[in-house]
Amino acid sequence: MPRPKSPKTLARIERNAKLFSQARFGCPACMQSRSVKIDRRGKPYISCLPCGAQLFVRKDSGVRRFLDRVQNGAPGASTTTPSRSTNPLLRRAHNG
């Protein structure tokens, strides 16, 4: 059974799912554009299957910087390309 989430975590999940709903970011290994996902604690991350690379942004200050890079055109980053994925709230993290 999953642990109940605190109101703070729920608020973060909702906020970041919205902020990163169309976001993409380049894999740190191959630089190909990958969709930004939200983990069960509401932290954004990317996962590149061919590389097996994962990038997690854990701190709220880092989340703001990450969002800034996503919105300002870091390599592979975008908030306008429609994502193939479904609702980010339904995505599951592989790794908390």
Ligand SMILES: [Zn+2]
């Ligand atoms: Zn990659």
